Amino acid sequence: MGITVIPVSSRGYSGKAYQVNNQSVIEYDQTEFLLRQRFTIAHELGHHVLSHTDNGHQFRDEANKFSFNISIPEETQANKFAAELLAPEIAIKHFVFKEKINSLTQLAELFSVSTVVMKYRLTNLGLL
Numbered sequence: 001m002g003i004t005v006i007p008v009s010s011r012g013y014s015g016k017a018y019q020v021n022n023q024s025v026i027e028y029d030q031t032e033f034l035l036r037q038r039f040t041i042a043h044e045l046g047h048h049v050l051s052h053t054d055n056g057h058q059f060r061d062e063a064n065k066f067s068f069n070i071s072i073p074e075e076t077q078a079n080k081f082a083a084e085l086l087a088p089e090i091a092i093k094h095f096v097f098k099e100k101i102n103s104l105t106q107l108a109e110l111f112s113v114s115t116v117v118m119k120y121r122l123t124n125l126g127l128l
C-alpha cells in the first residue's frame with residue numbers, strides 16, 4: 001500500500017498514523033511486546049485504510065486506545081479493523097469447526113494475537 005512504517009522506541013505512545021506530503025506513515029513502538037507491535041501496526045493501518053488520516057488528521061495511540069470498550073468512534077473502527085485483519089473470520093471458522101480447536105489460548109497463539117483480541121473476535125462471530 002506504499003505506507004512508510006517506522007519503528008520508534010519509548011516515545012510515550014504505542015503507535016501513530018498520519019500523512020506527510022501525501023505519504024501515509026505508521027510509527028510503532030518496537031520496545032513493546034511482539035503481539036502488541038502487530039496489533040499496533042494493524043490498528044494504525046486501519047486509520048489509513050478507513051481514511052481517518054485524511055485532511056491532516058493524526059492519531060497518536062497510547063495503550064488505552066486499544067481497549068475494545070473505548071468510546072471514540074475512529075478508535076473503535078481501527079480496533080475492529082485490526083482484529084479482523086489479524087484474525088479473519090474464514091480462518092477462525094476453519095480452526096474451530098474443521099480442526100476442532102476450542103481453546104481460547106490455542107486460537108490466540110495460532111493467530112499471534114492476545115487472548116483479549118481472540119475473545120473479542122469469537123464473541124463478535126457468535127462463537128463464544
Ligand SMILES: [Zn+2]
Binds near residue numbers: 043059060065075078
Ligand atoms: Zn488509534
